[in-house]
Amino acid sequence: xxxxxxxxxxxxxxxxxxxxxxxxxxxxxxxxxxxxxxxxxxxxxxxxxxxxxxxxxxxxxxxxxxxxxxxxxxxxxxxxxxxxxxxxxxxxxxxxxxxxxxxxxxxxxxxxxxxxxxxxxxxxxxxxxxxxxxxxxxxxxxxxxxxxxxxxxxxxxx
Amino acid sequence: xxxxxxxxxxxxxxxxxxxxxxxxxxxxxxxxxxxxxxxxxxxxxxxxxxxxxxxxxxxxxxxxxxxxxxxxxxxxxxxxxxxxxxxxxxxxxxxxxxxxxxxxxxxxxxxxxxxxxxx
Numbered sequence: 287x288x289x290x291x292x293x294x295x296x297x298x299x300x301x302x303x304x305x306x307x308x309x310x311x312x313x314x315x316x317x318x319x320x321x322x323x324x325x326x327x328x329x330x331x332x333x334x335x336x337x338x339x340x341x342x343x344x345x346x347x348x349x350x351x352x353x354x355x356x357x358x359x360x361x362x363x364x365x366x367x368x369x370x371x372x373x374x375x376x377x378x379x380x381x382x383x384x385x386x387x388x389x390x391x392x393x394x395x396x397x398x399x400x401x402x403x404x405x406x407x408x409x410x411x412x413x414x415x416x417x418x419x420x421x422x423x424x425x426x427x428x429x430x431x432x433x434x435x436x437x438x439x440x441x442x443x444x
Numbered sequence: 445x446x447x448x449x450x451x452x453x454x455x456x457x458x459x460x461x462x463x464x465x466x467x468x469x470x471x472x473x474x475x476x477x478x479x480x481x482x483x484x485x486x487x488x489x490x491x492x493x494x495x496x497x498x499x500x501x502x503x504x505x506x507x508x509x510x511x512x513x514x515x516x517x518x519x520x521x522x523x524x525x526x527x528x529x530x531x532x533x534x535x536x537x538x539x540x541x542x543x544x545x546x547x548x549x550x551x552x553x554x555x556x557x558x559x560x561x562x563x
Binding site: 385431 | 445448449452453454455456457458459460461462463464465466467468474475477478479481482483485486487490492502503504506507508509511512513516517519520521523524525528529531532533535536537542543544546547548550551552553554555556557558559560561
């Protein structure tokens with residue numbers, strides 16, 4: 287009686303089709319659209335916070351452009367390190383994906399997060415090495431690329 | 445001032461959305477995308493494409509990691525103008541020193557103070 291392979295009756299099939307359409311209409315467009323939107327608004331918010339920090343540095347703390355920009359990265363790095371330690375950043379990261387790791391805050395998180403697991407290898411070597419699990423490659427390739435640019439620029443300034 | 449926030453939000457958000465697109469469409473891990481963003485920032489800056497973006501969007505261009513690459517290139521070019529060839533080696537880290545030192549210091553501090561929690 288409950289043969290799973292039996293074809294549903296036309297009426298039942300109609301119900302099933304309608305249900306499928308309903309599910310498609312109700313569920314979010316696609317994981318892609320949702321992911322992009324989340325990354326966009328969280329990443330945009332972090333950058334806006336950075337812009338606010340720069341304006342604060344310039345307007346109230348008497349900083350020039352360079353100092354204000356440094357102030358902005360330093361505060362963002364500090365906040366991310368704190369939130370990572372408190373376990374809050376993990377949740378932001380899960381929600382926002384690239385929105386959390388593309389800004390400079392992601393760089394700070396990529397340092398703190400592995401480093402918190404240092405206890406097995408000890409303070410001096412474990413913490414020291416694990417801070418650079420992800421930051422190491424980023425610095426190696428970034429600095430190397432910039433040295434190449436610098437050498438080319440020294441020979442043919444454009 | 446409000447307009448500068450809108451610009452920062454739009455460009456910063458767009459750069460993050462591109463990163464998310466890469467996560468979803470390719471098998472690149474976040475760590476590789478970070479490396480890619482820095483190197484892309486260095487190259488875009490060297491070819492003169494990133495400068496106008498940074499001028500336009502402020503923190504929207506400098507806070508994402510491409511901005512880190514842009515700072516590396518800017519520093520290198522400035523140092524080469526000032527001290528010649530050896531500037532290729534001093535400029536990048538000079539201009540990014542604060543960000544790196546802050547990340548190292550606060551990172552080490554946070555890792556020592558907080559205990560990892562089970563996920």
